[in-house]
Amino acid sequence: MRLSARSRRAMLAAVAGTTLVLSGCGKDTGSGSGSVSLGFVNGADTEFHTCLQKALEQTAKSEGAKVYTANSHQNSGTELSNIEDMISRNVSALIVQTVNVDALKGDIAKAKASNIPIYLTSVATSDVNDILGAAVVDLGKVGALDAGWVAEDAGGKDVQVGVIAGAPGAASDLLVGGFTKALPGNAKVVANQPGMFNAAKAQDVAENMIQAHPDLAYAFVANEEMGLAARKAFDAAGAKNVKIVTANGTDEGLAAVKDGRFSATVANSAMTIGQTAAKNAIGLLDNKKVDKIANIPLLLVTKDNLSKAPQYCPK
Template identity: 35%
Template structure:
């Protein structure tokens, strides 16, 4: 009798361990950088959802370096993760990393920025084109149809920079706004400050600035404050720092994404893929404009 009980106990324990092992399947999120509050929020959203769904989550930082990104994905293929969520450093350069995961039959989902090549199961992002248009319309409403504007661009080659710029330029073309300059500042606050200092000197009649993310907008703000000029600045992302600056009346507005929701939806979608469910190839995350 004792032997039968022992066998039953062993079977139950084995079943429990099996369920536990399944629950601890590992997912990974590869972020372009963690030196940006937007992507930190994305990471936190992914971590919370992974915990809710019973997954272990590996978080890797590519430090805005495509070669580091490729190395990160290579490492993950060896570690046997079940799915990879990737926020590309560059939409073209990331293709090699995605193809590497494809060859290992690991599902790939892109977050915020898309990929030019490689098989991606689903892309989760805000409508960046619509967001760029929203920024342009807000500037026209506040400054006027003939506003003299400057655009600070993100990292060249990223889908976010291309799409936000496309939307903003549509607003410019469909109005009498005058684009004085459009120059990259790589989504970076310090570069936003330095680039804006030079552009203010070259274009002292500037009335408004569209920065393709809040970090550049906050850098531009410092340059504008130092110049003593009155310039409307609109950012993009809706980071905590960006929204705080809007509420203090320092930034005119920010086009708010929900990075934590992007991260959470990425994990949710990966979970569905692993369960054999069909998922949309593109999942839009709502945008909103935040003003004082």
């Protein structure tokens, strides 16, 4: 009987699994003992990425699959190298939290040339025929939800808005684009600078922003870790009246909404994304009836609906 390409890959992965060494980590981080092996290429080291990986690994293990992980640390060149490394392991499928959507073309081409299907987290390609599937977060909608809160709160008054973005490319561009496009005409963006998803950098950006724009009324910050740093900077500068809207829905972020440090956040559960990616990638490999493109639920969280926020990170 002639085996399919996927079956050959799965058999090779099962035989070689205990001897594989994860690139850059010096040890095998696989989990589970099934014939399906997943290569997960993470994009960075924020709480989102850590929780995403934890959820994916836990879910894959419960499904009997083996997982190999690598981190691209916000570098698209490293991402491609990580994908090449996973291809050399002959994994059953690749799951990628990309650093930059522009890098995906090369990533997908590499995977397709090796007959290894690729599953995406957070974003999807314009041509979904090129991928196994995706767990998609409408990042433009995340930004738009925050912009909607600003519009309602401003109530038609002319206001100044600052944007502290993440790292250029992928998630940050989509978040910021969704936010700025949805702002009303009376809300003017007077500053837009990258915080690189780094708290110390975001604090510096916020300090400079409030000095240059002392009448700043609102700040959109691309994640809660940076948002908390921005809050410290604004408060230290005597600008406690600047209202921060942000995204993620972490425990710390929800606590900041509760005590007023944040005015709103958009819950975008890393746990849900990771669980969905692992379950659906394995299901699609097995030709089960699961959504090829799964849309992750979003919720604008304020003091009024804190109890409805989903769990962000697995225990």
